[in-house]
Amino acid sequence: QVQLVESGGGLVQAGGSLRLSCAASGSIFSINAMGWYRQAPGKQRELVATIFSGGSTNYGDFVKGRFTISRDNAKNTVYLQMNSLKPEDTAVYYCNLIAGLLGYWGQGTQVTVSS
Numbered sequence: 069q070v071q072l073v074e075s076g077g078g079l080v081q082a083g084g085s086l087r088l089s090c091a092a093s094g095s096i097f098s099i100n101a102m103g104w105y106r107q108a109p110g111k112q113r114e115l116v117a118t119i120f121s122g123g124s125t126n127y128g129d130f131v132k133g134r135f136t137i138s139r140d141n142a143k144n145t146v147y148l149q150m151n152s153l154k155p156e157d158t159a160v161y162y163c164n165l166i167a168g169l170l171g172y173w174g175q176g177t178q179v180t181v182s183s
Contacts, residue, residue: 069094070092070093070095070096070165070167070172072092072175074174076089077177078178079181082154082155084181085150085151087147087148088104088179089145090104090146091144092145097167098167099166100120100121101119101166102146103119104118104137104163104164105161105162106161106179108160115128116135116137116148119139123139130156134150136148137149150179153179158181161177
């Protein structure tokens with residue numbers, strides 16, 4: 069069983085920054101990728117950023133250089149540094165972990181950007 073615990077969400081003004089963290093624990097043998105997705109009310113969940121075991125990264129098109137994903141392998145923790153936040157970034161942000169053929173989700177953390 070794998071547990072993902074997210075933190076760092078909150079309320080911020082447009083143009084501000086937030087840093088999300090996601091710590092993985094439990095029976096983790098080999099992590100293929102960790103990442104972040106988000107879901108705004110009435111919209112589908114979408115990819116924000118992923119970091120793969122080799123260190124390569126992938127970002128959603130809307131990120132446009134504003135967000136940076138990083139990972140501390142020793143702590144099984146992934147971070148998402150979000151800068152230049154916009155009101156349209158308001159959503160619940162979910163941590164995701166892929167290990168082998170299995171995928172896991174965190175409980176989500178709310179990010180609200182006020183205009």
